[in-house]
Amino acid sequence: MTVLRTIARVLLGLFLLAAGIAHLSVLRTEFRAQVPPWMPLDADLVVLASGVVEVVLGLALLLAPAGRARSVVGIVVALFLVAVFPGNVAQYVEGRDAFGLDTDRARLTRLFFQPLLVLWAWWSTRPASLERRGTIEG
Secondary structure, eight states, rough: OHHHEEEEEEEHHHHHHHHHHHHHHHTEEEETTTTTTOOOSSSHHHHHHHHHHHHHHHHHHHHHTTTTTHHHHHHHHHHHHTTTTHHHHHHTTTOOOOTOOOOHHHHHHTHHHHHHHHHHHHHHHHHHHHTTSSSSSO
C-alpha cells in the first residue's frame, strides 16, 4: 500500500506542478473563467497567485520527507482544493466555458471530481504508521 500511496502522491504533485505552470502561462485565460465575478480581487491576480501556490504545493508533495511534514503538506493541499472549489461551482452556475467544459453536464460532472482530489491528497500523504497501529484500514 505504501508504494501505491507514493505513486499517487507523486502523480498528484506532478499534476499540481503542471497546473500551476499552466496558470502562469499557456492556460492563464482559461483559468480566469473559474474566478467568480463576486471575487473582490482582480481575476488575473487570483489566477497568478493560485498558480504560484499550486507550483509550491506540487513541489512540496514531491519533496516533503515522510512523516509529519508530508502529512501536513497533504492537509494543506486538501484545504487548497476545498478553497478553490467555489470557482468550479461558479463556472457551473454561471455557465462559463473553459477547459473543454462547454456544457452544463460537463461542468457539473467536474464538480464530483474535486472531493476525490481532496481524498487523494489526504490518502496519499497520510503516515503509514497509522495503518501499523491499526488506526486506519489500508
